[in-house]
Amino acid sequence: MNQQMRQFVASLAAMGLIGLLVGLTTGTAGAWNFAPANSVSGEAFGVSVKASVNAAEVTVGPTPYVVLPPDGGMVSERVLRIAVPNVAASSTLEVVTTGSIGPATATAQSSATVERANLLNGLVTAQLVVAMSSSTADGSTAGSTAEGSTLIGLSINGSAPVDVTPPPNTTIPIPGGAVILNEQYLEGDGVHTRALTVNMIHVMLKDLVTGAITVDIIVASAHSDVNFVPAPKAGNAFMTGGGKLGTGRDIATFGFNAGSRAGGGLHGQLQYNDHAQNLKVHSLSIDSFKLITGTTCVTFSGGARVNNVDGYRFTVNQACDNGEPGVGNDTFDISVSGPGIWYSRRGTLTGGNLQLHPE
Numbered sequence: 001m002n003q004q005m006r007q008f009v010a011s012l013a014a015m016g017l018i019g020l021l022v023g024l025t026t027g028t029a030g031a032w033n034f035a036p037a038n039s040v041s042g043e044a045f046g047v048s049v050k051a052s053v054n055a056a057e058v059t060v061g062p063t064p065y066v067v068l069p070p071d072g073g074m075v076s077e078r079v080l081r082i083a084v085p086n087v088a089a090s091s092t093l094e095v096v097t098t099g100s101i102g103p104a105t106a107t108a109q110s111s112a113t114v115e116r117a118n119l120l121n122g123l124v125t126a127q128l129v130v131a132m133s134s135s136t137a138d139g140s141t142a143g144s145t146a147e148g149s150t151l152i153g154l155s156i157n158g159s160a161p162v163d164v165t166p167p168p169n170t171t172i173p174i175p176g177g178a179v180i181l182n183e184q185y186l187e188g189d190g191v192h193t194r195a196l197t198v199n200m201i202h203v204m205l206k207d208l209v210t211g212a213i214t215v216d217i218i219v220a221s222a223h224s225d226v227n228f229v230p231a232p233k234a235g236n237a238f239m240t241g242g243g244k245l246g247t248g249r250d251i252a253t254f255g256f257n258a259g260s261r262a263g264g265g266l267h268g269q270l271q272y273n274d275h276a277q278n279l280k281v282h283s284l285s286i287d288s289f290k291l292i293t294g295t296t297c298v299t300f301s302g303g304a305r306v307n308n309v310d311g312y313r314f315t316v317n318q319a320c321d322n323g324e325p326g327v328g329n330d331t332f333d334i335s336v337s338g339p340g341i342w343y344s345r346r347g348t349l350t351g352g353n354l355q356l357h358p359e
Helices: 003-014
Strands: 039-053 056-067 073-079 082-084 088-090 093-101 106-119 124-137 142-145 150-156 162-164 170-174 177-187 193-206 213-227 238-247 250-260 266-274 279-283 288-291 297-306 309-320 331-338 341-357
Touching: 039 082, 039 088, 039 106, 039 124, 056 073, 056 082, 056 093, 073 250, 073 266, 073 279, 088 213, 093 213, 093 238, 093 250, 093 266, 093 341, 106 193, 106 238, 106 250, 106 341, 124 193, 124 238, 124 250, 124 341, 142 193, 142 213, 150 177, 238 331, 250 288, 250 297, 250 309, 250 341, 266 288, 266 297, 266 309, 279 309, 297 331, 297 341, 309 341
Parallel strands: 124 213
Antiparallel strands: 039 056, 039 093, 039 213, 073 093, 082 088, 088 106, 093 106, 106 124, 106 213, 124 142, 124 150, 150 162, 170 177, 177 193, 193 213, 238 250, 238 341, 250 266, 266 279, 279 297, 288 297, 297 309, 309 331, 331 341
């Protein structure tokens, strides 16, 4: 447990919230139904709510929700706000999942970001919730990581806000239930298959008399899995990836795929969000792509919407696959221009992974 988390738990203990939790079970995930060999999968959602309110069952979401096709690609979605009275509210929710299969490797990355989360009338709040899950397999080893997942400005039952990445499955009792932070389910054989689900905030409350679960809320969930047996796959150079730049509150999250596959010409998508600068870039096409000679880097560009306004352009000056893991190795460099905006940012990934598939 890191120092920030120790201080956070200590503050909760001082408020009488840490103690013996009786009768609450969170359940366990069933075995993931892996897709056939040489396939990838990813899912992500922002918020899921199941609650009993005034004797009525209320179910919202999961929303927004994306699923990656088994042959890879990219899927993204955004919702500007969500509100379930007295249960859950947030502003921007954004989810991205990307994946690719090449002759030697298969990768999948998913991320979910939720801004200004407020659960159960302020019982649990956070300025920013980020869940990330990345999985990679090369035919002899398969692994997953949650690097890049984080909580910004987290407060539970009035505790002082803290920026923290809790250890996996940190459970904090609250009146009538528990909050599970950085909940993780890891599956697969570690050779050809691996899957990881990350739920950054999971709140469960139970009826004290019947023991029935009355509230089940998940905020920011990301899943990735790979099932890979090396087999040639026809296609040209392309790259897929997703992840995070920066640390603390100065972070940007992104997902993309770009290149040409199976003689289909140029195609690509980009979703980029600099949370500190409030800059949201969305593009569904590219008009240039190049593998930089002598490197494992690509460059590509295209038109884009910035903060829901058309008329802008982006250029990924370099996206570099510098080996595994992606965190601490892969790099991403982007610039955005248009009316009233000239923006650029570059850095080494602090979450996620980039995967190049050359010709």
